[in-house]
Amino acid sequence: MTDIQADLARPLALARVPTAARQRSTFTVQPWLYLAPALCLLMMWTYVPLVEAFQLSFYQWNMLPTSPQRYVGLTNYQRLFALPEMRAALWNTLFYILGLFPMSVIIPLFVAIWTQDLEGRARTIYRALIFVPMIVAPVVAAILWRWLLNEDQGLITLGLETTGLGRIGFLTDPKYALATLTWITGWKLIGFSTLLFSAANAGINPSYIEAARIDGASRWGIIRDIRLPLLSPTILLLSMMTILFGAQWSFAYINVLTNGGPLKSTTNIFYLLWEYGFQTMSAGWSSAAGMIAFAGFAVIAAGCMWLTKRFAVYDN
Amino acid sequence: MLRRTTLKLMATLTAASLLPLGASAEMPATIDKPVTISFYNYNLASAGIGSEATKELIAGFEKKFPNVKVETIAVPSNEIINRVQADIVAGKQPDVAQLTFRDLIFIASDLGGNALEDMVKPAELKDHLAGMIPKGLELGKVDGKTYGLAYTFSTPVLYYNGDLFKQAGLDPNNPPKTWADVNIAGKAIKEKTGKNGFFPGAYGPSDGTFVYQAIVMSNGGKVRDGNKLAFADKNAAEAVRMLRDMVDSGAHAKIDPASGSDTFAAGNLGMFVYTTATLGAYKKAAQGKFDLRIAPMPSFGEKPTAPTNSGSALFVFSKDPAKQRAAYELLKYLTSKEAYTIITSKIGYLPLRLDIVDDANYLGPWVKENPMFRANLEQLNRLTANVAFPGPNYRQVEKMMMDSVREAVFGKGDPIATLKAAQDQGQELMP
Numbered sequence: 238m239t240d241i242q243a244d245l246a247r248p249l250a251l252a253r254v255p256t257a258a259r260q261r262s263t264f265t266v267q268p269w270l271y272l273a274p275a276l277c278l279l280m281m282w283t284y285v286p287l288v289e290a291f292q293l294s295f296y297q298w299n300m301l302p303t304s305p306q307r308y309v310g311l312t313n314y315q316r317l318f319a320l321p322e323m324r325a326a327l328w329n330t331l332f333y334i335l336g337l338f339p340m341s342v343i344i345p346l347f348v349a350i351w352t353q354d355l356e357g358r359a360r361t362i363y364r365a366l367i368f369v370p371m372i373v374a375p376v377v378a379a380i381l382w383r384w385l386l387n388e389d390q391g392l393i394t395l396g397l398e399t400t401g402l403g404r405i406g407f408l409t410d411p412k413y414a415l416a417t418l419t420w421i422t423g424w425k426l427i428g429f430s431t432l433l434f435s436a437a438n439a440g441i442n443p444s445y446i447e448a449a450r451i452d453g454a455s456r457w458g459i460i461r462d463i464r465l466p467l468l469s470p471t472i473l474l475l476s477m478m479t480i481l482f483g484a485q486w487s488f489a490y491i492n493v494l495t496n497g498g499p500l501k502s503t504t505n506i507f508y509l510l511w512e513y514g515f516q517t518m519s520a521g522w523s524s525a526a527g528m529i530a531f532a533g534f535a536v537i538a539a540g541c542m543w544l545t546k547r548f549a550v551y552d553n
Numbered sequence: 554m555l556r557r558t559t560l561k562l563m564a565t566l567t568a569a570s571l572l573p574l575g576a577s578a579e580m581p582a583t584i585d586k587p588v589t590i591s592f593y594n595y596n597l598a599s600a601g602i603g604s605e606a607t608k609e610l611i612a613g614f615e616k617k618f619p620n621v622k623v624e625t626i627a628v629p630s631n632e633i634i635n636r637v638q639a640d641i642v643a644g645k646q647p648d649v650a651q652l653t654f655r656d657l658i659f660i661a662s663d664l665g666g667n668a669l670e671d672m673v674k675p676a677e678l679k680d681h682l683a684g685m686i687p688k689g690l691e692l693g694k695v696d697g698k699t700y701g702l703a704y705t706f707s708t709p710v711l712y713y714n715g716d717l718f719k720q721a722g723l724d725p726n727n728p729p730k731t732w733a734d735v736n737i738a739g740k741a742i743k744e745k746t747g748k749n750g751f752f753p754g755a756y757g758p759s760d761g762t763f764v765y766q767a768i769v770m771s772n773g774g775k776v777r778d779g780n781k782l783a784f785a786d787k788n789a790a791e792a793v794r795m796l797r798d799m800v801d802s803g804a805h806a807k808i809d810p811a812s813g814s815d816t817f818a819a820g821n822l823g824m825f826v827y828t829t830a831t832l833g834a835y836k837k838a839a840q841g842k843f844d845l846r847i848a849p850m851p852s853f854g855e856k857p858t859a860p861t862n863s864g865s866a867l868f869v870f871s872k873d874p875a876k877q878r879a880a881y882e883l884l885k886y887l888t889s890k891e892a893y894t895i896i897t898s899k900i901g902y903l904p905l906r907l908d909i910v911d912d913a914n915y916l917g918p919w920v921k922e923n924p925m926f927r928a929n930l931e932q933l934n935r936l937t938a939n940v941a942f943p944g945p946n947y948r949q950v951e952k953m954m955m956d957s958v959r960e961a962v963f964g965k966g967d968p969i970a971t972l973k974a975a976q977d978q979g980q981e982l983m984p
Contacts, residue, residue, distance in 0.1 A: 299945045302642055304663050320978070322956070388808060389749075389821045409809045496758045498810065500964055501956070515635065517948035 287531070294524035300514075313525035322501050322509065323526070330484045330505040333419055337483040340423025341430050342475050348427075349434030350464060364435065371428030375489035382421050383408065383494055408494055411502035418494065418503050422487040430475055437471040438464065442552065470549040477541040481534055506530045580672060580874040580881070588879045589622040590648035590871065593637055596705070596900065597627035602833040606899035614886045621879045630865075631759040638664065641870070648871040649880045651704060653864070654692060655761055655951065657941045660868055661695040667869045668698035672877055681885050688936045689905045693866040701866025702884050705902040707829040708860035708932045709754075709767045711735075711851060715844030717823045721745040728848035732795055735824060735851050739804025742823035749806035749816060751799065754827035756810035756959050762951060763863040763939045764826055765958060768792050770859035771852055776940050776954065780983050784954050785972035792853070793961050797968045807963060826850055828863040829929045832901030847925045849932055859937040864902060890915055903929060944984035953979040 294313055298306040317323045348367060352360055370378065385393045386407040394404050407417040441464060449459050465472075484505045491497055497504030497512065504512075506526065514523030592611070596603035604627070611623050626647075628636045634656045637647050641664060652660060660666040669678055682690060685703065693701030715725035721741040729735045739750025755764035766776055774789025776782070783789060799805035808816055817825040818838035832847070839845035852858045867884050871877045886892060890912075893904040898919040909915035910930065920926060942950045957975030961968035 297945065299663070300642070301638060301663050303665065304945060316981075387812075389816065389819065406807065409807060495809075496811070498959065500960055512952075513949070517946075517952050518635070518638070519946060519949050522949070 290524040290527050292524075293520050294528045296521050298520045299518045300520045301518075309521065313521045314529070317522060317525055317529065322504065325501050326504050326506045326509045329415060329503065330507075332415055333422070333484040333487055333505055334480055336416065336419035337423050337426065337479050337486075338476070340420075341426045341479045341483065342472060345427055345430035345434050345475075346468070346472065348431050349438050350460060352435070353438050364431065367431050368428040370425050371432075373425070375425070376493055378421065378425060379490045379493035382417075382490075386417065409499055411500045414495055414499055414503045418487055418490050421490050421494075422483070426479075426486065433471055433475060434468065437468050441467050466550045467552055470545070470551060473541075473545045473549050477538070477545065480541060481538055580877040582878075584618060584620045584875065584879055584882065586875065587620050587622070588875050589624055590876050590879045590883065591624045591626060592883065593626045593628060593633055593647055593650035593652075595628060595630040595633050595651055595865070597625055598629045598633075602837070603830070603900050606895050609899075610887060610892055610895060613891070614883055617886065618879070618882055621882065623883065629759065631761075634659075637870075641665070646870060646872060648869065648876055649883055650868050650870065651865045652701070652868050653761060654701070654862065654866065654939045655941050657693070657701055657866070658695060658943050659941075659947060661698075661700040663945075665870060666700045667871070667877070668700050669702065669869070669881075670698050672869065673881055681888075684906050684908055685888065686905050686907060686933065686936075688933075689862070692862060692938045701868050702888060703905055704865050704867045704887060705830065705896060705900070706862050706864040706905055707902050708862060708929060708936065709764045709826050709850050710829055710928050710932070711848045712817060712825045712827060712835060713846050713848065714817070714820060714823050715846045716820070717742050717746055717748055717843070721823070725844065725846060728846065729824070729851055730848075731854055732799075732851050733854075736799050736802060736804045739799060739823060740802055743803050743806075746823075748820075749808060749822045750804045751824040752806045752808060752813045752816070752822055752826075753796070754813045754825065756955070756962070757813060758811055760810075761863060761939075762955065763828070763861045765955070766939055767850060767859060767861035767937070768796070768826075770861060770937050771850070771856060773853075773856060777942065777983075780943065782950070782954070782976045782980050782983060784958075785969065785976035790969045790972050793958055793972060794968050795853070796962045800962055805962075810959065829901045829903065829926075830864065832926070833899060847928045849928045857935060858932070860932040860935055861937050861939045863939070894919075897926075901926075903933060907933070942983075944982070946982035950979045950982050953982075 293306075295308060295310060296306045297309045297313070298304070352363055355363060373381075385391050388394055388404055388406050388409060394407070398404055405413060407413050445463050445467075446459055449463055454462070485507050487505065488507055488511070491503055491505070491508045495503045497508050507530070510523045510526035510530065513519050513526060594607055596607040598604070611625060615621065615623060626636070630653060633650070634652055637650050637652065640647055661668070689703040689706060690699065693699050693703050711728065713725070713728055718725040718738070721738070722745060723738055723741055729738050735751050741750075742748060743750040753764050753768065754760050755762075755768070762776070769776060769784070769789045769792045772788045772792040772795075774783070774786065774792055776784040776789065796805060800807065806813075806816075806822065808822075813822070813825060814827065814831060816822045817827075818835055820839075820843045829847075835845055850858050850860055867887060869877065869880045869884065871880045888905065890906055890909050893906050893909060894915045896902050897904045897916055904910060904916060907930075909917075910920055911917050941947070944950075953975050957972050960966070960975075961971040964971060
């Protein structure tokens with residue numbers, strides 16, 4: 238996203254620099270010095286671990302410095318692909334992402350557009366209410382939901398029982414658990430996305446809308462032809478974030494509420510690799526699972542970037 | 554300047570690398586100088602009774618040995634081994650740790666735990682171990698050497714809710730003795746009261762494997778035989794099928810595996826098979842709310858039950874002789890008659906010194922007041938070791954096994970085929 242804006246800010250100034258002048262500029266230390274802290278952090282926290290994880294994925298090791306790392310070739314990958322829980326985790330990851338979409342993109346988009354027309358205090362109160370779930374700590378939120386959904390005493394379960402729907406094991410029945418966790422993750426996200434959409438929406442130049450109104454555009458027409466196109470960079474950004482990080486955001490809730498169960502129905506690739514690494518202390522499996530996730534998401538991220546470049550509309 | 558620093562650094566490094574050699578020096582007979590030892594403990598990480606009693610024990614020890622300061626590190630039981638490992642990796646040498654038996658082999662072979670026989674003079678060790686239950690001591694041994702000194706121990710018992718029994722038309726004075734009885738009682742409770750019938754504390758993330766293994770071994774099964782996994786073999790698999798049949802009949806509840814204990818404490822579960830370590834907590838929860846009862850764990854027909862120990866042993870990791878002495882004194886104190894009086898009466902673990910049970914100076918009065926605790930004591934005679942898994946992948950094998958048990962009990966497929974598939978996969982990870 239920032240890349241693209243930089244692209245747009247740059248072109249004219251750069252194009253005018255004559256070729257000779259560009260060749261004259263030699264290597265200087267200064268810019269590298271400015272970049273050094275960021276580069277160091279990036280190397281230390283991202284690229285070095287990435288390379289190490291890649292290496293570890295070919296070894297069998299229980300993370301103890303005193304025990305040897307045994308080279309096992311591609312065995313870790315073969316085992317992972319043979320495991321039914323890996324397949325289940327990948328499908329669940331997809332489900333989390335698809336399930337989060339309405340709550341991280343569609344609902345917030347319309348809430349933001351609709352609340353734009355509200356006046357004064359009503360708008361503030363309405364937005365504050367939507368934003369509250371976001372500032373509740375994940376573990377606290379998870380525990381609140383556990384109480385609400387408890388099969389014996391939970392308010393929601395008891396409420397549903399009085400309406401004649403019977404008791405539903407939201408967290409204990411494999412049929413519902415995944416949907417429940419997706420909902421909890423999404424519920425936490427609505428506020429964040431609404432905030433971003435509201436900010437983008439408020440940033441739209443009001444003169445466009447005035448002009449459209451003078452020309453007799455309907456309310457829906459304004460949304461369709463002015464607001465939505467101008468919100469497209471934010472829509473694409475949030476879609477990309479949901480696809481790339483959505484399943485990760487569910488980690489805290491999986492860990493607190495279900496530990497991946499019942500019957501692995503709520504586990505996803507991120508929870509699985511954490512379990513391999515830090516519960517069963519198998520660095521090799523964990524790294525291999527991490528590499529699979531990395532490769533998959535790298536491809537998807539590239540696709541998303543291309544889509545953003547292709548479809549986003551900027552108002553410059 | 555730079556050279557001097559390098560030299561200094563090298564000298565320090567050499568000294569550090571020599572340290573392990575120094576560790577083979579004999580530990581002193583007394584503690585003359587002030588010393589601080591670390592103690593990783595999971596009872597401290599629990600809320601309430603377990604933590605209070607442990608603090609009381611440590612205060613008592615520090616009073617007796619004013620030279621020793623015990624720095625406690627509280628970690629929940631399912632994470633404590635990871636924490637000890639992480640601290641060793643980070644170069645922070647733990648001194649004493651309360652760890653569970655499932656990690657025994659790993660501690661001895663990989664984590665560098667000290668064998669008491671290598672650390673303490675034979676006569677001194679023999680002196681202290683006299684009077685402790687031999688079967689208990691046996692559980693902490695690897696290749697004939699004691700790495701873990703049996704500390705807090707309990708066996709699974711059948712907790713039951715007397716009020717729910719009455720409401721379901723059952724006799725609370727005649728608790729279920731076999732699994733067939735449990736099935737009948739569980740169905741009755743479910744149908745007549747609408748509450749949950751039966752649940753074992755066997756599937757949750759912090760439950761380990763002891764309840765599951767106790768059920769399997771009571772049916773003559775075993776989870777492994779040498780380096781061969783055996784949890785899908787006949788008797789072991791039949792035990793799991795029995796649980797599945799109870800799920801199908803409705804006697805076995807289908808609740809969140811992590812919530813069995815809370816559900817029972819809240820009075821919403823008729824029967825719960827779990828460690829006696831939670832007795833104190835249930836007594837508090839049941840007070841004035843429901844009639845808490847205890848019975849020995851159910852059996853498979855006439856077969857004798859195999860109550861498997863849950864609980865922990867104390868492990869010493871210290872390399873420095875002075876610290877080793879302090880650590881050993883802490884071990885001695887925590888497994889003394891005085892300590893077991895506190896541990897049993899306040900937390901609910903078994904006393905590993907049976908001579909204190911009827912001694913008026915120790916547990917005598919308490920056992921008289923709490924006759925139901927005898928169910929636990931009686932099972933001590935049949936105490937069966939919890940089987941730990943060997944090799945670098947032991948945790949993964951254990952996880953595969955427990956995952957397949959959950960799938961077999963609560964899933965839709967054939968329970969035995971589910972176990973078999975997991976056993977074949979797990980076998981590849983065995984040494």
